[in-house]
Amino acid sequence: MNRHAPGIARQVAVLSLAGILTLGATSAFAEDEPFGPVKALETKPALVELGKRLFYDPRLSGDTSLSCSSCHQPDKAFTDGEALSIAYTGSLHFRNTPTLANVGHRKAWFHDGRLGTNLNDVTRESITETYFMNMDMRIMQERLKQDPVYVEMFEAAGKGEPSNGGARSAIQEFLKSITSSGAPFDTGDMSDSANAGFELFKGKAGCAACHTGPRFTDDQPHNIGVPENPEIWSDPERHVAFVTYAKFMGVENYMNLRRDLGAFVRDHRQESAGKFMTPTLRELTYTAPYMHNGMLATLEDVVDFYNAGGGNAANKDIRVRPLNLTDEEKTQLVDFLKSLSGNSFDVPSYNPGEIDTDYPLIADWRNQTN
Ligand code: HEC
Ligand code: HEC
Structure with a gap:
């Protein structure tokens, strides 16, 4: 436990510094964009x-x-x-x-x-x-x-x-x-319940500490303690892909590893283990199941997970802590999360399966293997 003490002290120091900055006129996270619609990028x-x-x-x-x-x-x-x-x-x-x-x-x-x-x-x-x-x-x-x-x-x-x-x-x-585009959050068509959820999101529930800006992400990795998905190690076809990845990323003892180390592969520092990138919260209605390994099936499960203080991890982010939300507040938070889903995306007018794969190279290959 003592090994973690300096790290926590540092985080507390950073947090209180952030607190002081918030008291001033400027935002504690100066580089963050405010909440709002996502800007379309220029494309050809x-x-x-x-x-x-x-x-x-x-x-x-x-x-x-x-x-x-x-x-x-x-x-x-x-x-x-x-x-x-x-x-x-x-x-x-x-x-x-x-x-x-x-x-x-x-x-x-x-x-x-x-x-x-x-x-x-x-x-x-x-x-x-x-x-x-x-x-x-x-x-x-x-x-x-x-x-x-x-x-x-x-x-x-x-x-x-x-x-x-x-x-x-x-x-x-x-x-x-x-x-x-077109999410109720952007069009102003939010229900009272979703609006109350947004207040919780920014306030009591503390979600906006990491889910910031138009995409609701700080683009940083954090450890919130999502449990491992055991299928990665019980299914040989999944394990072979995991081993290939861990070996390529230079992780030691990759054959016996039974844990997805996440952002550890970026810097090989112990404190990065178990950190995963904050995902966007846009379009959640269409993107279940959730988290890097799909361990949470519904948005209700996600809110229950955070309400309980996240998962069990030694170096879990201290901002993920029990929230004591009432049932009504949990519903409001889920309604807010749903209000971030908008218009469906453009499905191509041609059937992708109809792209002609009968050209010579593929035909040769098929004849050889069939
Ligand atoms: C300390 C930063 C942090 C805080 C605070 C936080 N989150 Fe997250 N959130 C994350 C990270 C990191 C992940 C991805 C974890 C993973 O993939 O294992 C995540 C994942 C999620 C997901 C899943 C999205 C997906 O597509 O899989 C939802 C939904 C979510 N958070 C909502 C919330 C809500 C609601 C709150 C407040 C109760 C909250 N978060 C607080 C960092 C945070
Ligand atoms: C076999 C399934 C599969 C195929 C095929 C696939 N992807 Fe992915 N894609 C994934 C998975 C899984 C991840 C997450 C990988 C990880 O975290 O290590 C991902 C991640 C991504 C990301 C990063 C998203 C983010 O927010 O970090 C992009 C961009 C992407 N894929 C684009 C593509 C493109 C372009 C192609 C085709 C050239 C493609 N993918 C083909 C499954 C797939």
């Missing part, structure tokens, strides 16, 4: 269209079994409704598929925040990583060049002939175009 329409077709195209995975949209489904705000995601043939994923709503505004990506530079890295890893789409970029480029529709679309988007760099920049452009 022809590049977005190209990125969108690529996003729905299973030819971007090694064996053409998966497109980005297999896991990021537009009618579920680009999640998949599963606690833990599927993955490339022969494996299953060890994380919950996050929403892509407003993902272009994020400062670091993936639940552990391990990619902190830009969406290009995220897109590259999603395509090439063995447990995502297991695709060789050079083969991807050849596949795209054989499709006359892509040849035209790359040209129209100003990217010349199909290339893997061009494909990545188009997918990023599509990701940047996914913006939340």
Whole structure:
């Protein structure tokens, strides 16, 4: 216990400093934007269209079994409704598929925040990583060049002939175009109960300490003590993906590890273990189940979890503590969370399954394996 004492003392010091700053005119979190609608990012329409077709195209995975949209489904705000995601043939994923709503505004990506530079890295890893789409970029480029529709679309988007760099920049452009709109919170159509929930969110329940700004996230990792999902270790197909990841991230003793260390992989510091990125609270109505490993099924479960003071973790964030909310207050908080979900996202007019995969490379491959 003593080992943690200095850390807690530091956090208390930071908190009281924040308190002093709040007393002054400026916000304690000066860099945070105020609550409000999410701003649409500027995008180039022809590049977005190209990125969108690529996003729905299973030819971007090694064996053409998966497109980005297999896991990021537009009618579920680009999640998949599963606690833990599927993955490339022969494996299953060890994380919950996050929403892509407003993902272009994020400062670091993936639940552990391990990619902190830009969406290009995220897109590259999603395509090439063995447990995502297991695709060789050079083969991807050849596949795209054989499709006359892509040849035209790359040209129209100003990217010349199909290339893997061009494909990545188009997918990023599509990701940047996914913006939340029309939520009751933005349109002013909130119920009295949801309004009361917003007051609790900012006040008694303390949620706004981490869920700030238009997207309701500080883009930082915190430890709130979500329990492990045992399926990651009991299911060999999930475990193989987890081991691949932990080994690649340089985690020691990865074969015996029975814990998702989260943001530990960013800096290999013990105090980062168990921290996960604060997710956006936009579109929650469509994105159940919740948390990095899908361990909480409903928004009622989430509010009960926080009301009980979060989970059990030695280095849990001190701002997650028992809240003593009444049943009415819990309902109000859930109503508020629901008011952050807006218009559904654009589903492509073509059926993604109808993208022609019968071109020579794929046909050859199918003949060889069948
Ligand atoms: C097999 C399922 C699957 C496929 C296919 C997939 N993803 Fe994901 N995606 C996930 C999961 C799971 C995560 C979280 C990974 C983690 O935290 O380690 C994720 C994370 C992301 C993120 C980061 C979101 C955030 O808020 O941090 C982006 C962006 C993303 N995916 C885009 C894509 C794109 C673009 C493609 C296609 C090129 C793609 N994904 C293909 C399952 C998938
Ligand atoms: C100390 C920072 C912090 C505080 C305070 C906090 N949260 Fe969170 N919240 C997080 C983090 C971090 C996660 C992700 C944890 C994980 O994936 O394991 C999260 C996850 C969530 C999720 C799940 C979203 C999803 O898509 O999976 C909801 C809903 C949520 N919080 C609502 C709340 C509410 C309501 C409160 C107040 C009662 C609150 N949070 C207080 C940091 C915080």
